[in-house]
Amino acid sequence: MSLRYALLALLAVEPMTGYDLSKRFQSSVAHVWHAPDSQIYPELKRMEKDGLLEGHDVTWGQRGKKREYHITDVGIEAFRSWMNETLSYPPERDPVHLKAAYFEWAEPNSAKAQLLAHIENFTARREDWVEKVDEILGDNNAILAKRLAQAPEEDRVRIRAFKKFTYDGLISRAEQEIAWAESGLALLDQLSAATD
DSSP: OHHHHHHHHHHTTOOEEHHHHHHHHHHTGGGTSOOOHHHHHHHHHHHHHTTSEEEEEEEETTTEEEEEEEEOHHHHHHHHHHHHSOOOOOOOOOHHHHHHTTGGGSOHHHHHHHHHHHHHHHHHHHHHHHHHHHHHHTTOOHHHHHHHHHSOHHHHHHHHHHHHHHHHHHHHHHHHHHHHHHHHHHHHHHHHHHHO
């Protein structure tokens, strides 16, 4: 259900077509909530049906049309309400840590390759998130710039601070996952030396 609220957050900045939303989603919200186009477009239709959005056709190219969505007062209220609810946390589903718990079944080189892939994945994510913080601090984020331009002066510091706070948390998580995988590599070496 968080996809709905991620879309509302983007549409609170400005009206957009599904195409524009998908592009903006991938460059911002996707860092904390992944959703492919095959989920975004049907959700927009449901949100319009539920009164959270109003859509109307706009000219696209010489003969084409696209649907542009505007957030409604009902949508703003739904987003505000969701923001004030305490989340209930879903049960954990973590295939990487599940596999690590049974690495005794894996060949040592396979376990090592999996941990190296984990490090590579989180190193790349960390770099992306550090880049996002740099964009936030350097006023180089288009969506944030539009949000700040619309916001009252007294809210701008808070808006920027909460965006940075979010990415700082993701960076910390990536660093923890890298450190965990590195300790796994050390454990593999230690156990290998003990059996030699």
